Amino acid sequence: MTPRVFGITGWKNSGKTTLTCKLVEEFTRRGFRVSTLKHAHHAFDVDHEGTDSHRHRQAGAGEVAIVSGRRWALMHELKDGPEPSMQEMLARLSPCDLVLIEGYKRESHPKIEVRRQAALDRAPLPDTDSSLRAIASDHAVDDAEVPVFSLDDVTAIADMIALETGLGETAA
Template structure:
């Protein structure tokens, strides 16, 4: 699948989720079809104990699909399998104009690094992980390489991403 992928990376509490959410809203308002991938470093569950689908998984189903008139979800139990690489997850997504990836900082896709004073760790990722092409921070430095944006300049960051990915919002 030839999807345009751009990452939002940074330490815990650096503003990744807020920036991702705001970029999705911006790009969607511009007419783009946007998909997201969020990498979790902890166990999570999107199903509650006692529901039918939870019971199906507990009984041993490898995959369980939940379908309604409003949405559907497919849950895959890894059991003894390894966590799939980002490339495999991207292959499973429906076609989209662009995919925003939160996390997966060690993968090779282009990324913007989020930096905030309230982050758990404030050491720069630039220079330690591949393909950071911009920085979103509370105190951007002018004429820096890579370019820096104020973390709240969603329009500026969005325009940078569209240009970087060769996407034209005027064509929408």
């Protein structure tokens, strides 16, 4: 089963993560199971030098799973392999009602663009594949061809996403 997905995209420091977190809170308050998929453009590490899992990876393990009574994580080293596609990563997630995807601005899934005055780049993102469904902004957007929401109106943004994805108002 392909999960319902909706993206939150925008330039660096536009407020994508803040909006994503607020949407996760809103959808879970409504009773939905929500997962997130975040694309990073840089090297990142979820463990740090000196931890046992870091030592396992440094020793050459291709995958390292960390498990406790509260959570588990699986790290997969790509070495020189290609970055997995968004679809490949979606397939690895456990079943849920909605996946909110942060980043992946060049993919064709439906998405909302976040715009903030304080962002380093305030130019509109190109919408070459007509996947942009709305804009969330902290300033007036006059030339938009899609609905524009206040960046703080999380309820209305969540309502739009629920309608767009066929999710419904609350979990059954």
